[in-house]
Amino acid sequence: MYQPSLTDLTEPAKLRVGLIGFGCVGQGFHTILSQLPEAELVVARIAVKTPGKARPLPAEQFEFDAHALVQDPELDVLVEVIDDADEAFQLVSAALRLGRRVVTANKAMLARHLNTLLRLELDYGGTLLYEAAVAGSIPVLRTLDSYFGSEPLLALRGILNGSSNYVLTRMSEEGSDYATALAEAQRLGFAETDPALDMAAFDPRSKAVLLAAHAFGTLVHPERVLNLGIENITPADLEYAAAQGKKIKVIAEIRQAGPGSVSLAVLPRLVDAQSPLYAVEREMNGIELEAAYAGSQFLRGKGAGSFPTGSAVLADVRALQRGQRYEYSKLGADDRPRLAPNLETEVYLRASSAEALEEVAQWLELPAPNGQHFLTGTVRLEALLARRDALREAGVFVAGIGEIQPAALPVASIQEAAVLAA
Ligand SMILES: NC(=O)c1ccc[n+]([C@@H]2O[C@H](COP(=O)([O-])OP(=O)(O)OC[C@H]3O[C@@H](n4cnc5c(N)ncnc54)[C@H](OP(=O)(O)O)[C@@H]3O)[C@@H](O)[C@H]2O)c1
Known part of the structure; x- marks a missing residue:
């Protein structure tokens, strides 16, 4: 039977968070925290880039040297959510060199530097979590890392980019042309400022690289991975698919390709109605896992946006608070598969x-x-x-x-x- 102890009755110290970046993701995280006062977390310092910019909080709450937060020993956790992959790497690697606990959402930075960041984590004893970087609010990394840490996976297929999926839905359901559908995605805030990242499938390629590490233990540089996008799609292509009862979706697929090897590619594919990915529409993301013993599973949810990504960041901060880290058990295996x-x-x-x-x-x-x-x-x-x-x-x-x-x-x-x- 549960016996209350004295430690249950003393108020726990609030974890002090240093927030670097206050855009879509940073504001989402901050707002969620302000609505969950029991969360035992407090954002103690916020660093941004541009002085004088209009913001929803008083100007005195912002500072402009993110490296000062990295160096501050009074901060328990750093949340890095800036839109500059090179600077993000400088900040996150400096923090890991100090053995700090860090959360990031920057998939481009992670995919490019995962090997180095894992080395720094091991060498200096820090921790890096990044659930928001892969499929927004879908808890796929922790599912792969903890639940499927030992079980071999046969395949993973995902719709990992809400902007291109939104464009495809608009084109097929409403007969919009590509330019109109893209403009609508940008107006609604789904698309990155540089649409090529989404539409030419660079963004889902970074996510696929991270999934390959967690699902199969395969580390691969993103530039070795095929990514084809939808910038040249026309209604005629969607009609070609529809005539066969199929839809076109941008699918990131990682699958066992033979003994000791996996295939990894991101490209538009014709998907039939039997696939759970067929029904993933608009800005939603979906991931189908095929596991050796558990069989097929499907995760679906919001892959981007202020609150969904803020929610994933919050979950990571709480995980750090509990002392959790990724196990990367498949990366540690001697027989981890190579890119076929x-x-x-x-x-x-x-x-x-x-x-x-x-x-x-x-x-x-x-x-x-x-x-x-x-x-x-x-x-x-x-x-x-x-x-x-x-x-x-x-x-x-x-x-x-x-x-x-x-x-x-x-x-x-x-x-x-x-x-x-x-
Ligand atoms: N948006 C999403 O739905 C989503 C989903 C998953 C992952 N992500 C990733 O999350 C990260 C942030 O995305 P976002 O959409 O929140 O970006 P954003 O809305 O463009 O905001 C970026 C923020 O970073 C700040 N910043 C840029 N360089 C900085 C520096 N050197 N030092 C301090 N602050 C700096 C900016 O400061 P100013 O305000 O002064 O300009 C701004 O507050 C990106 O890596 C993105 O790929 C985004």
């Missing part, structure tokens, strides 16, 4: 003219399109990655229509892929 080379998938490709498509078919060694504006064929992921920017500039839209799998014919040599990438 020599993968292929069947794609649908559409260009604005038959001539443009003819040229693209040559680049990718596909059969000539016979005067059509679109073609389907099997291509290697390395070839798509090497031609990614050229395809985008040529106005080509690419969508996966099959599984990603080991290529039937081996690549002639690794050098061939390197030549393509040059």
